[in-house]
Amino acid sequence: MSIAAILANPASGKDIRRLVAHGSVFDNQEKVRMVRRLILGLEKAGVTRILYMPDSYAIVPRALNAISPSIPVEAVEMPIRNSQTDTTVAAGIMEILGAQCLVVLGGDGTSRAACKGSTAVPLLPLSTGTNNVFPFMGEATVAGLAAGLVACGRLSRDKCCYRSCMFDVLLDGEVADMALVDAAVYDDVFLASKAVWHMDKVPQLFLTRCSASAIGLSAIGGQLRSIRPEEPKGLALRLGNGSPLVVTAAIAPGMFADVPVTGVTEMAPGEIFNIETSPGLIALDGEREVEIPSGSRASIRLNTEGPLVIDVDRTMALARDEGLFRGPYKKAKESI
Template sequence: MGQVGIIANPASGKDIRRLVAYGTIFDNQEKVNIVRRLILSLAASGIKKIVYMPEYYGIVPGAADSICGRHRPDIEIVQADICLSGTQIDSFYAAEVMARCGVACIVTLGGDGTNRMVAKGCRDVPLLPISTGTNNVFPTMIESTIAGLAAGVVAQGLVTGAPAINPSKKLIIYKNGEPVDIALVDAVVLNDTFIGSRAVWDAERIIKIVVTRGEPHNIGISAIAGNLAPVTPYDDLGLVIEIGPGNLEVRAPIAPGLNEKIPVRNYHYINVDEVIEVAAPCVIALDGEREVEVRPGDDAQIKLTFEGPKVIKAEEVLRAAVAKGYSYRNM
């Protein structure tokens, strides 16, 4: 039987945007509740082993220990062998270890930033992302009971390929000719010279935005694209927006509760494999967090690709599984 990985980020849903905006706090006890239901559904679907990311709160062990004896599943739960740092890099290393040890899918609890780190390490292992972050464009709000059933189906190889499992886009950031980082949703060029506070909420600092996707129902910087020229996750396109005085003004929810008017100088679609030049000096924020400093003299570009992680659509997985008779048997 297939193995499933769980990466639950204890820091997701708690950044500075809770102070400067009006986001809901996803506390870690609620993540324990989510993972408890996830474990039960994985066991019910036939999964016998879970590999999880260790972290300082103990979300997965806490969830497993809180399952009452009557419902306690026959499932092995082991932690990924990583050196715990208590930072976002743990998600990357955990995904890397899980991919190496043969997990067939990874369920994530976090926002866009968590999934960006997981995507850097998961190789070809598909992701089923559950939203527990601030900006939740890449992950989706899904009941973990359903997520666990879908992950179990995929891990056992009962459903493969589209429309249940789909490729995603990503942006590759190059500096002086070398790839240095990625984004799954947006890369935002800021008029800053150092990283400082990581989260982005002040639109006045934005120079340029490059997105893989942006729809009117999104929250975050990609919502500007969504309210200007929407791009879906499945389009062979991205969008570039230059921010500044011009003939357009777009209202968009750039953070929870903050609907801002954004001046737009220019915008245009870009094709897959197209490269956008970035002028130095600046800071590039990736999926909502400042990550890359571009200093005077540096040469920087952003490239749109369709080489992002494979993403599981739980509803399509379960629909296909039921069509194959997964959920019933003849008596």
Template sequence: MPGQLETDGALVAPVVPGSSVGIIANPMSGRDIRRLVARASVFPNAEKTNMALRLIAAAGALGVQRVYMSTDGMGVAGGVLRAAGKPRARDGRWPELVFCELDRATGDAEDTRRLVRQMRERGASVVVLLGGDGTVRAASTECAELPLLPLSTGTNNAFPEMWEATVAGSAAALLATGRVTREEATYRAKALHVRCGAATEIALVDVCIATVAHVGARALWEVGTLRELYCAFAEPHAIGLSSIAGLVAPSGRTDPDGVRVRLAGEAAAPRRVLAPVAPGVLAQVGLLEVAPLRAGESVTSAVPRGTVAVDGERELEFGPGRTVTVTLRADGPTVLDVRAALAHAAERGLLVSGMPSQPITTYQEVR
């Protein structure tokens, strides 16, 4: 395993041969219909370019040999290419930059899946995703055992987290160079498997059954139509439908079980929760029942007709004769835990030169 940094006038991490990080920036994330029906922010592609540049700089500083960068037709990769041609002294060492191109871009989730597959086959140790919940869901179907690091550039972003790209890039580099191990710095996410007749879908955050008859524009914003909610995890600080469960029965990302909630819609309810179901929208939601969703348990929906939304977007329509079942399993993607990676780096002094032979237990004067 590579050790601490070397000192030669500056902190320098030696290049680890064969180490590589992938970066996939979804140019469409943060641009959907919720900007019309809620006060969701627009995430500009110029900032995605800047995030990618900060990720690349961190990877280079920590000795990653190669970075694979996605391509797109909306300027994100173009901005990275222009910056690569005009290096600045303060940027330090840059890794070898390889752009992954698609024969034919579709502009949808299939692009993400093909890029993940390409980076996995090229040997990337971790792929950083710049996108929202839908981007991560698409990537999870192709990543196999390849760890993902989702960074929030979408709308609800219940699964991706908000990390400064320099910090996230440092965590990714620590894993890619072997300075921290997968056992120390990753966890296996849960997944909700949906079966609707012969059709199947997967969700990483929540599945919601609504009485709306058509998929339409996909986004959910009318809480009166919601009837059943199934959450792989439910955090009280989340945005989106999972916040409903998170405020009454929190469940962590690494807890074995999830949460299921039966919603009242427009009917009377014994209790109500005021939840941030969308950016700028705090809605009162009536609760009829809240219960654990056990790992391996399959629950059949009692709603006779409507639509199924996965991670906040309607995907499936159903009616009589098409039974909907939801099953929680511990077979989601492997996810890089930024906090854990950097905590192990701090504990072992991986980013510090001249570490003492004994751990520091009290504040000491630096001479």
């Protein structure tokens, strides 16, 4: 039996950056339509069972109102807390139940929550969030096909996926949390709305990937270097006034910041970078999550054993090369 799993976050694409910046709202009805196409793609690829995360909006049940797949589509049994914990718990349960791929609908934060539950199962993150550096931005139908081919074993994981880097967040030498894209030190003690947009309060920024076309905090590094997700290195930036180097970057949809950069250091796997702010906060993938108590020692470590991510373009190209969706012409039977 080949099992695929769907984790659709009803809260993604609706955070405070819709008020302080100019991001569009990704409504749940569009997620319903995406899930509908995703299920059809998974079924066509040959998946024999689909698991899904239950949620308060009932995204998957609403999607099933308009289609009748020939395979079972079942919710995992779990409490709904309407928080990121739901995604983390669901991912862990799905791994135990034998899911061979996890399709995650959300932004960077939702993808991070899923990876906190499982990094062993191949992940296909589909963009429905605010900052979408980690997720794939594309058509759900094709994403379903790609995820399904991996879940069924019709194509090799090794050929279809890449291993992404991530950050270990250490408090007093122990792993306290993780980040997929960026970790920003925040010189404040209030979690508040969690999202980061006051760059004058960020003295240190750590990035697992950099691209000039990215949005969010990684866009700052993207104006200095290019680092692909699978490359075994990261970038540590020191920020602060008085620097002759100022980077202009889109740190949120429609929001730009001029960020003074005082230092740029390449990060090697396993190398520990100390955080000099205490007390303070660490924002992970754009949201303030970890508190640094007074007197505690916090640090960041680049970990090359991050999630296994399905590359949709690579997977579909391989499916073409192997002729998975080609066959002899079959004449349709004439009705009597």
